[in-house]
Amino acid sequence: MFIDSSKTTKNGKTYTRHTLRNSYRDKATGKVRHINIANLTKFPEAEINAIKLALKHKNNLSVLIDSEGISLQQGKSFGALHILREIANKLGIENAINLQIKNQKHAKLALWQIIARCIYQGSKLTAHRMSHHQALEEILGLENFSQDDVYDNLSIIMEHRDSIEKQLFKQHSKCSNLFLYDVTSSYFEGECNEYAQYGYNRDKKSGKQQLVIGLLTNDNGVPVASRVFDGNTVDNKTVAEQINLLANDFGVKKVTLVGDRGMLKSPQIELLPEGFNYITAISKVQIETLISKNIIQPELFDYELSEVVDNNIRYIMRLNPTRRDEIRATRDAKTKKLKQFIDEQNLYLKEHTKAKLNVAVKKVNNKLERYNLNYITIGKDDDSRVISIVIDKNLLENTEKFDGCYCLKTDILDCNKSIIHQRYKDLSKVESAFRTMKTECLELRPIYVRKKESTDAHVFIVTLSYMIIQELEKLLHEQTPHKVLEVIGLFNTLTYVEVNTGQNSFVRLPTPTPEIQKLIELTKVTLPVLNKKIKVAQNQ
Numbered sequence: 001m002f003i004d005s006s007k008t009t010k011n012g013k014t015y016t017r018h019t020l021r022n023s024y025r026d027k028a029t030g031k032v033r034h035i036n037i038a039n040l041t042k043f044p045e046a047e048i049n050a051i052k053l054a055l056k057h058k059n060n061l062s063v064l065i066d067s068e069g070i071s072l073q074q075g076k077s078f079g080a081l082h083i084l085r086e087i088a089n090k091l092g093i094e095n096a097i098n099l100q101i102k103n104q105k106h107a108k109l110a111l112w113q114i115i116a117r118c119i120y121q122g123s124k125l126t127a128h129r130m131s132h133h134q135a136l137e138e139i140l141g142l143e144n145f146s147q148d149d150v151y152d153n154l155s156i157i158m159e160h161r162d163s164i165e166k167q168l169f170k171q172h173s174k175c176s177n178l179f180l181y182d183v184t185s186s187y188f189e190g191e192c193n194e195y196a197q198y199g200y201n202r203d204k205k206s207g208k209q210q211l212v213i214g215l216l217t218n219d220n221g222v223p224v225a226s227r228v229f230d231g232n233t234v235d236n237k238t239v240a241e242q243i244n245l246l247a248n249d250f251g252v253k254k255v256t257l258v259g260d261r262g263m264l265k266s267p268q269i270e271l272l273p274e275g276f277n278y279i280t281a282i283s284k285v286q287i288e289t290l291i292s293k294n295i296i297q298p299e300l301f302d303y304e305l306s307e308v309v310d311n312n313i314r315y316i317m318r319l320n321p322t323r324r325d326e327i328r329a330t331r332d333a334k335t336k337k338l339k340q341f342i343d344e345q346n347l348y349l350k351e352h353t354k355a356k357l358n359v360a361v362k363k364v365n366n367k368l369e370r371y372n373l374n375y376i377t378i379g380k381d382d383d384s385r386v387i388s389i390v391i392d393k394n395l396l397e398n399t400e401k402f403d404g405c406y407c408l409k410t411d412i413l414d415c416n417k418s419i420i421h422q423r424y425k426d427l428s429k430v431e432s433a434f435r436t437m438k439t440e441c442l443e444l445r446p447i448y449v450r451k452k453e454s455t456d457a458h459v460f461i462v463t464l465s466y467m468i469i470q471e472l473e474k475l476l477h478e479q480t481p482h483k484v485l486e487v488i489g490l491f492n493t494l495t496y497v498e499v500n501t502g503q504n505s506f507v508r509l510p511t512p513t514p515e516i517q518k519l520i521e522l523t524k525v526t527l528p529v530l531n532k533k534i535k536v537a538q539n540q
Contacts (some may be wrong), residue, residue: 001020001021001022001037001055002020002021002022002023002055003018003019003020003021003040003048003051003052003055004018004019004020004021004034005017005018005019005048016041017039017041018039018040018041018043018048019036019037019038019039019040019041020036020037020038020039020040020051021034021035021036021037022034022035022037023035070499070500071499071500072497072498072499072500073497073498073500074495074497074498075135075495075496075497075498075507076133076134076135076138076495076496077133077134077135077492077493077494077495078134078135078138078139078494078495078496078509078528079490079491079492079493079494079495079512079516079520079527080115080118080119080488080489080491080492080494081115081119081134081135081136081139081140081492082135082139082525082527082528083491083520083523083525084115084118084119084468084472084488084491085111085115085139085140086523086525087468087471087472087475087523087525088111088114088115088464088468090471091168091171091467091468091471092167092168092171092172093111093114093168093464093467093468094111095167096164096167096168097110097111097160097164099167100160100163100164100167101156101157101160103156104141105142105145105149106152106153106156108136108140108141108142109142109145109149109150109153110153110156110157110461111140112127112131112136112140112142113127113150113153113157113461114461114464114465114468115465115468116130116131117442117461117462117465118441118442118465118468118469118488119488119492121441121442121443122443123446123448124147124150124151124154124448124449124458125147125150125448127150128145128146128147128150131145135496138496138528139528151454154449154453154454154457154458155453155454155457157457157460157461158453158454158456158457158460161456161457161460162249165224165225165249166249166250168224169224169225169250172218172220172222172224176218176219176220177252177254177255177256178218178219178255178256178258178423179216179217179218179219179224179242179246179255179256179257179258180216180217180218180219180221180258180259180426180427180429180430181214181215181216181217181239181242181257181258181259181263181430182214182215182259182260182263182427182430182431182434183212183213183214183215183229183235183238183263184202184212184213184215184434184438185199185200185201185202185203185210185211185212185213185231186203186210186211186213186438186444186445186447187201187203187205187208187209187210187445188208188209188210188211188445188446188447189208189446191209192450193209193211193447193449193450193455194450194451194452194455195211195228195229195230195231195452195455196209196210196211196231197209197210197211197230197231197232197233198210198231198232199212199230199231199232199233200234209231210231211228211229211230211231211447211455212228212229212230212231212233212235212238213226213227213228213229213434213459214226214227214228214229214238214241214242215430215433215434215463216242216245216246217429217430217433219423219426220429221426221429221430221432221433221470222467222470223433223463223464223466223467224245224250225242225245226459226460226463227241227242227456228452228455228456228459235262235263236262236263236264236265236267236268239257239259239263239264239268239271240268240271242257243257243271243272243273243276246276247273247276253275254275254276255275255276255277256276256277256278256279256412256423257272257276257277257278257279258278258279258280258423258424258426258427259278259279259280259427260280260281260427261280261281261282261283263280264278264280277410277411277412278409278410278411279408279409279410279412279420279423279424280408280409280410280424281406281407281408281409281424282315282407282408282409284402284405286407287402287405287407288402290315290407295308295310295315296308296315296317296407298401300317301317301318301319301402301405302317302318302319303318303319303321304318305317305318305417305418305421306318307417309413312411312413313409313410313411314409314410314411314412314413314417314420315407315408315409316407316408316410316417316420316421317405317406317407317408318405318406318421319404319405320404320405320406321404322404323403323404324403324404324405325404327403327404328400328403331373334371334373335373335376335391337371338364338367338368338371338373338376338389339389341363341364341367342364342378342387342388342389345360345363345364345387346360346386346387348360349385349386349387350385357380357382357385357387360387361378361380361387364378364387365378374395374399375391375392375393375395375396375399376389376390376391376392377389377390377392378390408420408421408424433466433470436466436469436470437462437463437466441466441469441484441485442462442465442466442469444458444459444462469484472484472487472488472523475522475523475524476519476522476523479522480518480519480522482519487519490515490516490519491516491519491520493516494509494510494512494516494527495510496508496509496510497509497510509527509528512527
């Protein structure tokens, strides 16, 4: 489409004609022909020129805007929100939530809480405060909500947690019957949480109450279910609920459950339903018992895997030289520190004649007890007031004998021992999940809620957030020097721009920097485009 302008002179007077035309090629003759659309001759010259200019820049009208007559305002962040939402959609998280939570507002709010945990961590109030800086309405269709809505949403999430887990289980556990299970603890600064109890603290935070979390994953480390227990719950006491989940709730008939030596003990193994198998490890004391019964022999612990079958139970043994060296280095360091402490006490006794020898000996014995060096005893000379260290070399050799040795136990008899061994090593995937959930990215604690229901919902939100982080890590694997949390931070710098021309306003997306654009491409996500529902447009 174009404006055809021509001039003619008649009787000394010049006439100008302006016709709006459209061109096309005649298929029969191949000639270019024109269609007159409108006669614009009577229109003012300024309007004619404006139409010409608009047609000239019809593919990029933004060049027509006088920069002095417009204002630009930074809008809300959309990058991290959109990309994480797309990953959640790919994993089926959004679909599972929408299928189970019928109230659209609460379904969208649940999804926002999961994504907010990836972006901001912090409390539920943080998720509410920071929502004002996110394009929630444009990306999620989530309009204004209050703090009370956030806490009410926790109850809604818990009401549908089991059904959401089942929905996700159908997608992520179709091709495997192997499940990994482990537990961790998370401590409290306060004492008001209903789960808070004193127990074995894996964070080495003595004197802190805690809760216990059990995480069940498939063989790829993708969470299947998470459960919260009172802080004084022993590890193996949490297994029964996971067995019930798999056998009854998820309807799995054939299962191999993998757990560490503290998890799957004889009582738990005896409770396994028909069709359930197990892979676990046994303790050093149990290894010594098997050797004393001549079921296994010490020489079987070598760099290569060895195995023995006894009474339909399979034992797979190996020596890990790296772990052996680590254990011995730690033991030597403790012995060295103990000797150094004894030297300090002897010097103190020498310089302070009124100091009591028995008091110093007691301090040394307390240190020895903490170091757990059973091959060392403490001696003293009352006359010289000197404390000495006595090392039982035979006991030390016996202690070192099984350094780095481990033995797996399973009732699976028709599988290669290397595969059994690898399945047990896969427990590291659960340990990695705990690290990500507790410290590295998602900051499970501090836990700002008090009731059990709210705590359960909080842990479930973190578990689903971990699924998104896990998938994002896979997409970025070794393709960028940035850690996943840094990448999310870069995505979160993408904000739309509000353009006001004085007569109208519109929203545009800025072009990402080359680095951010490359990261976006790695996620295989495209930025949103302008449509009626999403008021955000890409640069053309």
